[in-house]
Each structure stands twice: as C-alpha cells, then as structure tokens.
C-alpha cells in the first residue's frame with residue numbers, strides 16, 4: 047500500500063478562530079489559558095480531520111501562534127537581548143518579536159518598548175516569516191518543548207504524527223546578522239547549532255516519533271558553495287548521533303536539481319520534492335536516491351485552489367513507482383497546505399459550476415488519499431470518474447474560455463506594447479502640458495481609510511444604504527481629499543481611493559474571469575490573513591472601473607488629477623492564478639483589460655495615470671536564469687500593454703514597494719515616473735543604483751507604516767543626501783506608499799512638512 051502524506055495543515059481555523067483569539071489576547075480581552083485552549087482545539091480538529099480522511103502521514107508542530115520559523119528561534123534561544131530584558135512570558139516574547147510591543151508601566155511591570163523583528167516573504171509565497179537574527183553572543187540551547195509537546199498531544203488523541211522542523215541549513219541561511227554583529231555570517235554557526243538540533247530530535251525520538259519532516263526549502267535557491275557544503279556537515283553530524291528519528295529531507299516551491307549534488311548520498315531516510323512546480327525533476331531526483339531511501343512525491347498543489355488532475359498525477363506517481371517500487375514512494379502534498387484556504391464547504395455563495403473545480407485544504411486531504419489508493423491498486427473508480435468530469439467541465443466551460451480575449455492576446459505585437467515616442471520626447475510634451483515645478487510633489491494614491499468609510503462601505507454592501515447615497519458619501523470623501531491636497535500645495539493630486547476595499551479585489555470584482563470566496567482566508571503573517579480573488583477564466587473588462595471617481599475628482603480642481611489602477615502583475619500575484627494556462631498569458635490578458643481602462647481614463651480627460659506594480663519584485667523567480675529573464679520580459683510587456691496606448695503627453699506613473707527593488711528590473715516598463723518605497727534605505731550604494739535610472743523617480747521620503755512625523759528639516763536633510771547622487775531634474779517628492787492605514791492627523795503633518803521641504807529645494811535650485 048502506497049502511503050499518503052500531508053506536509054502541514056492551515057492553522058488559522060475554518061472560521062479564523064486563531065486570529066480572533068490572538069487579537070483578543072493582544073487586546074487583553076482573554077488570558078493565556080484561553081489562547082492556549084483555542085490553539086489546542088484547532089490542532090486536535092486538524093489532526094482528526096486528516097486522520098478521518100485517511101491520511102497516513104500527518105504532520106505535527108505545523109501549528110503556530112505566529113510563525114513556525116519564529117517558533118524555532120524561540121526553541122533554540124535565538125532571541126536578541128532587547129526582547130529578553132523585560133522578563134516577559136515566553137508567549138509574549140514570541141509576540142513581541144513577531145509584532146513589537148509597546149506597553150506602559152503598571153504597578154507590577156515595567157514599561158516595554160521594542161520594535162518587531164524583520165519579517166520577510168517566505169520564498170515566492172505571500173506568507174511572511176520572522177527572520178532569525180543572530181549575533182556573536184547568540185547561545186543556542188533548547189528553550190522550548192513545543193515540538194515534543196505537540197507530538198505527545200496528538201499521540202494522546204490517538205494520532206501518530208510526523209513532527210516538522212525547519213532544518214539547520216535553511217534555518218541559518220534564512221536568518222541574518224544582528225546590528226551588533228554585522229560581520230557574522232549565519233551559516234558559520236552551523237557547528238554550534240547542530241548539537242541543539244540533535245537534542246531536539248533525540249527528545250522527539252524519546253517521545254516516540256519515528257520520523258521527522260526536516261524542511262530544507264532553501265535547496266530551491268541558488269546557493270553559495272559554502273551553504274551547499276553545509277548539508278554534508280549537518281546531516282552527517284546528525285546521522286552519527288544514536289537514537290534519532292528517521293529524517294525526511296523536504297523541499298518545495300521549486301527546482302532542486304542544481305543542488306542535487308549537495309544532498310546526494312546524505313544519510314537521511316528519504317526526500318520530498320515538489321513535482322507540481324517542477325515535474326521535470328522526477329528522473330534526476332530518482333537517480334540521486336540511494337537504494338534504501340524513499341521518495342515523497344509532492345503532487346497535490348499546496349499553493350493553489352484547483353482540483354488536481356488525477357490522471358496526470360497518477361501517471362507521474364506511477365513513473366516513480368516503476369523505478370522505486372511501492373514501498374519507497376509516498377504520495378504527498380507539494381508543500382504544507384498553509385497557503386490554501388481551509389474548507390470549500392464554507393463557500394455557500396460560489397457558483398456551483400465553478401465550485402466543482404476547486405479544492406481547498408480539507409478537500410486536498412482526500413485528493414492525496416485517493417491518489418495513494420489509486421496507485422496501490424485499490425478501487426477508486428468513482429472518484430476518478432468524478433475528477434475527470436470536473437477537469438473536463440472546467441477545460442470546456444465558457445467561463446474558462448473566451449475566444450474574443452484569446453484572439454486579442456494573439457494580436458499583441460511590439461507596436462501595441464510600445465509608446466508612440468521615446469521618453470525624452472514624451473517628457474518634452476508633458477512639460478508643456480503640466481508645467482510642473484522642479485521637485486514636483488505627489489502621493490501614492492490612498493488617503494486614510496477611516497472608520498466612517500468602512501462603515502459606509504459595509505452598509506452599502508448589505509443594502510442598508512442606496513447606490514446614490516453611497517456615491518454621495520464617496521464623493522464627499524473625494525472632495526475632502528482634493529481640498530486638502532490643494533490647501534497644502536501638492537502638485538499632482540489623487541482622489542484618495544475611498545471606494546476601494548482592496549487594490550486587487552476592487553478591480554477583480556469588476557473584471558470578467560474572476561471569482562471570489564466569502565471565507566477563503568490564507569495567513570499572510572501573524573494574525574493578518576488575506577482572501578485572494580481567483581482567476582477562473584480568460585479576463586476582460588466589461589465596463590469602466592475607475593473613471594467615474596477620477597473624473598469627479600478632476601472636476602473639483604485645476605491641478606492634474608492622477609488616475610489610479612492596479613497593474614497586471616500585481617493583480618496576478620495577489621490572486622490565485624489559473625493553473626491551466628501560463629502566468630504570462632494571464633498577465634497579458636490583465637494588461638489588455640487595464641489598457642481599456644487607461645484609454646477610457648485618458649478619453650475622459652485624466653492625463654496622469656498611475657498603474658501600481660508593488661508585487662513585481664516578489665514575482666521574480668527564485669533562481670537566476672531563463673525563467674527569471676522571461677518573467678522580467680513578460681511582466682514588463684504586460685505593463686506596457688496596459689499603458690502604451692496613450693498620447694505622448696499623457697504621463698504614466700508606476701509604483702513599487704515592499705522589497706528591495708533593482709532599478710534594472712523596471713526600466714523595461716518605460717513608465718514616465720515611478721515612485722518606490724525608500725525611506726528606510728540608508729545604503730548610499732543602493733541610492734546610487736537609481737542615479738542613472740533614465741526616467742523620473744520619486745524615492746519615498748517617509749514611512750507610511752508609522753505615525754511618526756518627520757520634521758521639515760529632516761525631510762530637507764534626507765533629500766539633500768539623495769541629491770548627492772541623484773539628479774535634481776528627475777526628482778519627485780512623495781511618501782513611500784499609500785496612506786490608507788494612517789490617521790488624518792499625522793497624514794496632514796507628514797505631507798505638510800514634505801511639501802515644505804520640496805519648496806525649499808525648489809527655491810534653492812531656481813537661484
């Protein structure tokens with residue numbers, strides 16, 4: 047019998063129980079006991095669900111109150127001194143590291159004020175992990191029994207589990223040196239951390255665990271030789287310890303082939319690879335196994351919501367069985383199911399035809415089991431037939447296929463994706479058109495999303511206020527924002543985006559080819575969950591999406607009003623994409639839909655249009671090479687498809703945030719003006735990378751995540767620094783990103799000081 051295995055299950059609960067209880071705990075509304083009780087219930091429920099579905103290998107230690115990498119940092123005592131000095135309870139140290147902690151002194155406890163640790167994207171997913179921070183004084187020691195406790199907890203419930211732990215090489219490589227130890231290379235700590243790993247594994251073994259899923263996801267990255275070599279050191283060390291559980295070295299999200307030499311012949315019991323993402327690695331993966339090693343075949347997608355195509359999955363698994371035999375092959379999810387929504391059964395509003403194509407975490411459990419049964423020779427005929435019918439219904443449905451869209455995409459050529467004139471000519475015309483001063487000031491689009499806005503949006507959604515009433519409300523918000531910007535003297539204005547719930551969902555809801563869930567939440571970080579819309583078919587734009595608001599805003603002012611759209615790559619990245627066509631095709635379709643919108647805006651008199659692409663960096667393939675260069679090409683092309691149909695005098699802006707951007711990655715977008723998040727970038731080398739960017743740039747001048755108000759002098763000093771390397775004539779003045787999460791009070795002060803600083807330089811340079 048071929049075994050089935052699930053690498054991890056969403057921890058948030060079918061009804062976001064984890065979010066509710068952690069936020070209540072933070073707010074002081076429930077105590078630790080209640081928090082732990084809900085955590086325990088969630089774990090029990092998830093294990094039982096998997097057991098009842100017939101999954102053979104079920105993970106434990108996949109639960110976390112914040113993040114599994116952070117849990118490990120706590121378990122290994124990788125806790126910077128700034129978090130230990132307050133004598134907080136372990137769970138509060140965890141949250142302090144995850145999200146920062148500011149607490150006034152009480153009679154019995156001192157005041158606490160620590161910022162959060164850095165949080166970064168988990169590979170190319172939308173999950174964020176808390177980055178371990180190492181220093182010369184870090185003393186690894188086993189500090190928590192979480193993994194063992196949770197293993198025993200499951201055992202008590204009658205569920206035998208396989209604990210999951212991030213492996214030593216990945217754990218170190220994903221971390222960074224702390225401020226006080228900048229010369230420290232985390233991987234050099236390997237020998238120090240290995241005994242603690244051995245201790246943890248040995249405790250798991252004593253508790254009864256026979257095998258452990260040891261995650262080494264960095265194996266899908268381009269690794270320096272030193273890191274590749276660390277595998278041998280690490281796993282040979284562990285193999286020499288008596289009485290440890292069997293280790294299944296696990297990778298996901300990519301191609302492990304370039305690192306196969308580093309893990310070939312490692313003394314581990316087996317490997318897990320992701321064959322959803324890279325089916326082509328099967329032969330090499332098999333060839334690298336020694337005779338007694340097993341192969342866990344990741345074949346049910348842990349990153350998407352589509353039903354698997356059983357016949358394809360079975361073919362691949364059978365290929366593995368043919369070479370390795372049934373005993374050495376395990377059928378598995380490609381990664382943890384953490385990245386998928388919990389249960390499709392909760393979706394009551396989805397169109398039945400579409401719903402039949404989906405599979406959320408709970409449904410994926412039976413998918414894994416069915417495939418394992420099928421390749422074991424059990425009778426699953428009914429399931430296979432039902433699956434075949436769903437797959438067929440999807441591939442032939444008119445929701446999936448729109449001949450008109452496909453024809454239009456086929457007709458995209460150089461001309462359609464190139465502006466009429468090169469930048470210098472466009473710039474000359476734009477100068478005449480807008481007559482902007484030197485150091486023009488603008489914002490990124492959104493203004494504070496106040497409680498009032500949210501209340502009215504909800505009322506409208508529930509039918510408690512009419513469309514007219516809602517429009518009147520939105521218009522009054524727009525007017526408020528426009529008047530404010532005029533009053534403080536901004537140059538290029540925005541309407542403030544009060545009508546938008548979310549920058550992708552708002553457009554997705556108006557595009558054909560999209561579907562939405564009511565409860566399809568996925569953890570992004572900590573208690574923040576997102577509910578990505580789903581691209582179900584060929585995308586097009588039936589009617590204008592943003593013209594009304596922009597036109598109304600423009601009618602209130604003589605200054606240029608910037609139209610605001612979300613770009614094709616960001617719409618794609620922040621949705622669940624289709625798996626039956628390429629990402630490139632989906633981006634181009636989105637590009638065409640946005641092109642229609644851009645042209646309608648222009649025709650309606652909006653001559654500055656910003657197309658935001660904050661997600662362009664995170665979409666970058668994990669490895670250098672053809673896939674990456676192809677991505678950069680089609681990402682840029684889809685943006686140009688959206689934006690190149692306008693006249694030379696129409697000024698196209700774009701915006702990037704969230705990650706270190708390489709200016710070379712955005713040149714091909716050919717936007718006239720770009721704004722990027724920059725206020726926390728201090729490295730002069732990084733600033734100078736932007737100095738020969740050919741078009742105009744606004745390097746973000748203040749952090750929109752913080753209510754802190756930089757003084758005019760501080761803005762002047764910062765601009766002065768940048769001007770040492772960056773040409774004044776290309777310089778735009780703006781914040782890091784949109785202001786939707788800020789309050790009005792600080793927004794007013796921040797922007798007022800920013801504008802004053804721009805005026806200072808304007809005067810200085812006009813002399």
Ligand code: MET
Pocket residue numbers: 490491492549610658660701703783784785786
């Ligand atoms: C994450 S980028 C956000 C851009 C958007 N225009 C805003 O201002 O909110």
Ligand SMILES: [Zn+2]
Pocket residue numbers: 490660701702703704782783784
């Ligand atoms: Zn942004």
